[in-house]
Amino acid sequence: MSTKTEKIDRLAELTAQTETSSGSSLWVEAFRRLRASKMAVIGACIIAAFVVIAVIGPWIAPHSPIAQTWRGDVLPNQNVFVGPRGGNWLGLDHLGRDEFSRMLEGARQTLLVGVVSTALGFAVGAAVGVAAGAASTLGGRAGRRFDSVVMRFIDMMLAIPSLLLAVSVAAVLGQSLTTVMIAVGVVQIPIFARLLRGSMLAQGGSEYVLASRALGVRKRRIVLGHIVPNSLSPVIVQATLSLATAIIEAAALSYLGLGNPDASVPEWGVMLAQAQSYFDAAPSLAVYPAVAIIITALGFTLLGEAMREALDPKLRG
Amino acid sequence: MSLLELDGVKVHFPVKKGVLFDRTVGHVYAVDGVSLSVEAGQTYGLVGESGCGKTTLGRAILRLVDITEGDVVLDGTNLAELPGEEMRGMRRRLQMVFQDPLGSLDPRQNIESILSEGMAAHGIGADREERRTRIREILAKVGLPTGALSRYPHEFSGGQRQRIGIARALVLEPDVIICDEPVSALDVSIQAQVINLLEELQEQMGLTYVVIAHDLAVVRHISDVIGVMYLGGLVEEGPSDTLYAEPLHPYTKALMSAVPIPDPAVEDTRERILLTGDLPSPSKPPTGCRFHTRCPWKQDTLCATERPELKDAGNGHKVACHYAAEIAAGTVRQTVPGAVRPPEAETAPAEVPAPAKPADDGRTADPGGRAGRAAEPGKTAEPGGTAGTGGTGGKSAESAESAETAQGGGTAGTGTTPEAGGTPEAGDAVQADEAADADEATDAGEAPKTGEAPKTGEAAETVEAAEAAESAVTKD
Numbered sequence: 001m002s003t004k005t006e007k008i009d010r011l012a013e014l015t016a017q018t019e020t021s022s023g024s025s026l027w028v029e030a031f032r033r034l035r036a037s038k039m040a041v042i043g044a045c046i047i048a049a050f051v052v053i054a055v056i057g058p059w060i061a062p063h064s065p066i067a068q069t070w071r072g073d074v075l076p077n078q079n080v081f082v083g084p085r086g087g088n089w090l091g092l093d094h095l096g097r098d099e100f101s102r103m104l105e106g107a108r109q110t111l112l113v114g115v116v117s118t119a120l121g122f123a124v125g126a127a128v129g130v131a132a133g134a135a136s137t138l139g140g141r142a143g144r145r146f147d148s149v150v151m152r153f154i155d156m157m158l159a160i161p162s163l164l165l166a167v168s169v170a171a172v173l174g175q176s177l178t179t180v181m182i183a184v185g186v187v188q189i190p191i192f193a194r195l196l197r198g199s200m201l202a203q204g205g206s207e208y209v210l211a212s213r214a215l216g217v218r219k220r221r222i223v224l225g226h227i228v229p230n231s232l233s234p235v236i237v238q239a240t241l242s243l244a245t246a247i248i249e250a251a252a253l254s255y256l257g258l259g260n261p262d263a264s265v266p267e268w269g270v271m272l273a274q275a276q277s278y279f280d281a282a283p284s285l286a287v288y289p290a291v292a293i294i295i296t297a298l299g300f301t302l303l304g305e306a307m308r309e310a311l312d313p314k315l316r317g
Numbered sequence: 318m319s320l321l322e323l324d325g326v327k328v329h330f331p332v333k334k335g336v337l338f339d340r341t342v343g344h345v346y347a348v349d350g351v352s353l354s355v356e357a358g359q360t361y362g363l364v365g366e367s368g369c370g371k372t373t374l375g376r377a378i379l380r381l382v383d384i385t386e387g388d389v390v391l392d393g394t395n396l397a398e399l400p401g402e403e404m405r406g407m408r409r410r411l412q413m414v415f416q417d418p419l420g421s422l423d424p425r426q427n428i429e430s431i432l433s434e435g436m437a438a439h440g441i442g443a444d445r446e447e448r449r450t451r452i453r454e455i456l457a458k459v460g461l462p463t464g465a466l467s468r469y470p471h472e473f474s475g476g477q478r479q480r481i482g483i484a485r486a487l488v489l490e491p492d493v494i495i496c497d498e499p500v501s502a503l504d505v506s507i508q509a510q511v512i513n514l515l516e517e518l519q520e521q522m523g524l525t526y527v528v529i530a531h532d533l534a535v536v537r538h539i540s541d542v543i544g545v546m547y548l549g550g551l552v553e554e555g556p557s558d559t560l561y562a563e564p565l566h567p568y569t570k571a572l573m574s575a576v577p578i579p580d581p582a583v584e585d586t587r588e589r590i591l592l593t594g595d596l597p598s599p600s601k602p603p604t605g606c607r608f609h610t611r612c613p614w615k616q617d618t619l620c621a622t623e624r625p626e627l628k629d630a631g632n633g634h635k636v637a638c639h640y641a642a643e644i645a646a647g648t649v650r651q652t653v654p655g656a657v658r659p660p661e662a663e664t665a666p667a668e669v670p671a672p673a674k675p676a677d678d679g680r681t682a683d684p685g686g687r688a689g690r691a692a693e694p695g696k697t698a699e700p701g702g703t704a705g706t707g708g709t710g711g712k713s714a715e716s717a718e719s720a721e722t723a724q725g726g727g728t729a730g731t732g733t734t735p736e737a738g739g740t741p742e743a744g745d746a747v748q749a750d751e752a753a754d755a756d757e758a759t760d761a762g763e764a765p766k767t768g769e770a771p772k773t774g775e776a777a778e779t780v781e782a783a784e785a786a787e788s789a790v791t792k793d
Contacts, residue, residue: 025469026425207420214379215435215485218409224432226423 030233039269040306048300054111057104062087063097064104065266070096079281093271093285094278102266109177109260109267110296113250114309117181118242121188126235128154128193130197133200133231134223137209138160149198158190170258177260184249188242195238201232233311240304243296251293273294319354320525321378321493326351326387326397328370328377330602345600347373349549350387352627355493355542360519360526362557363541364533364572368596369528370549372416375495378527379411380404391493409439412486416498419480422470428481429466430457435489451488458521459484459514476507483514487522496528500535514541533576537561542633545569548607549599551627555634565611565645566634568592606639613651614644 024032034040063069073082074096082092089100132150135143157165169183184288203209204227212222251269253259268289275285329347333339348370355361363371376382378389380396389396396407415421422431432452433445442448452461459480470478479499486494498513500508512535518524531535533752537557544554545568553566564570571590578584592611597603603610609620619625619639627637643649 024472025427026471207415207417208423210376210381211379211413211415211421211482211485212423212434214408214413215438215489216405217434217438218405221438229425230423292669 002181020105028311030307037306038309040303043299043304044300044304046295047303050299051111052295053104053105054107057107059102061098061101062089063101063103065097065101066264068096069098072096076278076281079278081278081285083282083284090288091282091284094274094282099285099288101291102271106266106268106289107292109265110247110269110293113177113181113184113267114243114247117183117184117246117250118239120181120185121246122192122235123237124185125189125192126196128189129196129200129235130223130228132193133197133227134203136197136201137227138219138223147197149262151194154190154193156196157186157203162187163252165251167256167258168252170253175258175261177265180250180253180259183253183258184246187249187299188246191242192235196211196231196235198222200227203230203308204226210245234308237304237308237311240300240307244300244304247293247297249298251289320357320392321355321527322390323374323378324352324390326374326377326389327385328373328382329385329760330382340481343600347599348377348550349599349602351546351549351551352387353544353551353554355525355527357492357525358519358523359541360528360539361537362543363546364531364536364543365546366531366596368599370547370599371531371546372497373443374546375413375497375529378493378495379408379413381413406439409435409441409489410492411493412489413783414479414482414486414494414499415498417502418475418482419470422478422484424470427462427467427469431470431481432485433490435485439489441489452484455484457489460520474507475503476510479507479511481512483518487518490522491524493525493527496526496530498530499528501530501532508535513518514697515539515701532723533561533572545572548597548602550607550624551635551637552608552636553634553636554627555636556632559632559634563640563645565630565634566608566638567614567644568608571613598710601673606637608638614640614649615652616649619770715777743757 011057028058058065070082070088070092074080074092074094076094081094082088082096084091088098090102090103093099093102128150132147132154135150136147137143139146160168166183166187169186170179173179173182209226212226217225247268250267251272254267254269255273255276257273259273260267263270263274271289272286273291275282275289278284327346327350328349329344329346331341332343334342334346351374352369353361362376365371373382377384378396380389380399384397387397391407391411394407396404396411399407426434429449429452432455433442436442436448436451442451449466452466456463456465461477461480461484465473465477465481470481473481479502481501496515500511503511505786513526515526515538526539528536528539532622540557542554543557543560544551545560545566546552547568551665553560553564553569555565560569561573566571567590571592574588574590578587589612592613594611597607597610603621605619605621605623605624606612609615612620615621616639618643623639625639629639630636638644640649
């Protein structure tokens with residue numbers, strides 16, 4: 001009898017020692033799953049290429065993206081354009097600037113707009129979402145009222161078509177690159193706020209939150225230490241997907257003439273807008289930025305979708 | 318003065334409607350006037366069907382839900398009136414073990430973080446090292462390897478997760494632990510381990526438990542006092558043995574009669590009370606006695622008009638029924654015909670698959686059922702394995718008890734020498750009665766020397782054979 005118990009104890013001790021003593025957290029496991037996903041790898045490669053180009057592009061650009069070096073070669077009024085040739089791999093734009101260099105420089109601007117606006121939307125949206133979610137789950141009656149008021153306001157923002165909202169913001173703030181970022185960011189706020197709040201409410205009702213309360217953990221710690229970390233995954237996925245939307249929306253704003261007033265600074269959306277006038281004669285000038293935007297957005301979307309799958313707790317295996 | 322006293326506790330959830338301004342359109346009377354007291358070192362079991370408010374009551378004790386009315390007094394302090402921060406401090410003395418072992422652990426926290434969180438919240442332990450020492454002690458107590466510290470909840474099995482949940486409650490050294498369905502999410506074999514662990518811890522640390530469960534066998538096994546809840550109120554309360562032996566309230570009677578007995582002979586002849594209708598909605602509880610809409614003994618007077626109070630019926634056995642004494646004495650007849658089914662009226666009982674051999678005595682029958690359950694508790698798990706395969710699937714009232722006898726029985730079994738055993742059949746009989754080691758007993762039976770046990774044929778065993786075999790065991 002006693003020998004049997006001893007045996008079991010010894011066995012338990014042995015397994016305890018032989019097993020690797022460090023467990024793997026959910027983030028680690030999610031990353032492992034992400035790496036195994038083809039979609040994620042393709043998406044990440046596209047994004048990596050995009051980022052690399054955005055960072056080092058201006059240095060490796062063969063020519064100045066702004067200087068109208070070959071002004072004389074191009075006669076837009078007579079539909080004379082220069083296609084790809086020896087020194088200019090993608091040809092010249094309507095003002096005689098090297099299209100390839102402009103594309104490289106444009107990547108940086110586009111990335112900047114996408115990242116900054118999404119970060120802005122994420123930050124403000126998440127702050128609003130956390131406030132509303134925390135108030136609603138743990139703030140009692142007053143908290144729920146606060147949540148109700150905040151969320152109705154967010155609903156109002158959500159009711160306005162996003163581009164219209166961005167146009168209004170851009171129109172109010174005047175034309176500038178910052179305006180574009182703010183406008184696109186503002187559009188993202190309600191999406192992040194709603195998503196995070198909803199996710200927090202779901203987590204707030206879970207048993208481990210109840211367990212933490214029963215344990216006597218302070219409310220702030222419950223919200224920041226338990227509810228928020230567990231609510232983040234859908235928001236992170238959304239942020240990745242939003243980057244794609246942000247790039248497209250920034251392009252749309254530029255296209256509508258609400259972008260950077262300094263039209264000489266290349267940005268893919270601006271380039272697309274400018275190429276529109278000469279689409280018949282030189283469609284390639286529109287195709288280059290358009291394809292670049294599409295591929296970049298695709299990269300972010302692929303990664304986002306893969307992350308959604310990797311972070312889904314139901315698929316945890 | 319009891320350690321934990323509840324006096325007229327009510328928890329009503331408002332039902333709200335409205336877009337901008339909430340209007341209260343009614344209440345859900347989840348807990349509606351419960352008074353009970355729990356003595357230090359005791360286990361109070363709360364049973365009742367789903368939706369009767371037992372979980373809400375458990376949460377109300379910890380003030381995890383707002384108490385509408387009434388007092389919860391822990392050691393002289395009325396928790397119902399404590400302001401938030403003081404209540405938070407009091408939670409150190411009042412802990413909870415949850416039903417869902419995985420759901421109640423934050424999936425992104427490792428075990429060390431889970432266990433030290435409570436200590437951090439209450440300022441126990443000066444630094445990380447001190448806390449860690451303490452966590453190690455607790456881990457050893459609940460039977461988890463220390464290597465578990467840096468692991469995450471999803472890396473453990475169900476039983477281990479519940480051990481983590483118990484450890485989390487224990488690190489704070491609470492006086493009272495509320496166990497809300499502590500084992501219902503676990504496999505039957507793991508249930509026994511966790512229940513035994515809870516009992517061991519109670520002995521070691523002098524804990525007081527409030528165990529909430531719907532499994533009557535579990536509650537009976539672990540509790541000293543049992544309260545039966547129906548629709549937000551206590552209908553009966555008493556020492557567990559008395560309450561199980563002679564339930565007084567019609568609802569308790571019906572509950573008890575639903576417990577299958579792992580013996581086809583008894584199961585065939587026992588009386589069953591079948592309740593008709595559904596549990597009424599707690600938002601519109603019936604007037605008078607809450608149970609009168611489903612009570613087979615419902616009377617024309619009082620039942621529908623006056624809510625019976627929980628009154629002492631002798632020996633600390635309390636019942637909330639106007640006619641409890643009359644029903645017990647048999648002077649009040651059932652008013653709902655057919656509610657109590659005579660066994661003949663029923664077709665073959667579905668709950669219990671017939672064991673291999675019929676037996677003439679209920680106590681010695683069912684070799685598989687009890688021995689099978691007996692095999693489960695952790696330390697003496699191996700003996701009795703083969704007998705267990707013939708066991709019944711149902712959770713019997715006896716089963717939890719057999720967990721205890723199993724340990725004694727197991728020891729007796731290993732102590733048995735081959736000479737001492739009876740015939741194989743006699744060995745079976747021993748299991749049935751003593752929940753002894755099946756393997757060893759069978760081995761003993763097959764050994765050439767059969768000892769004093771009379772050699773009986775293939776036929777069903779008699780009680781004498783069992784007793785003879787038993788005496789053979791004790792002689793040795």
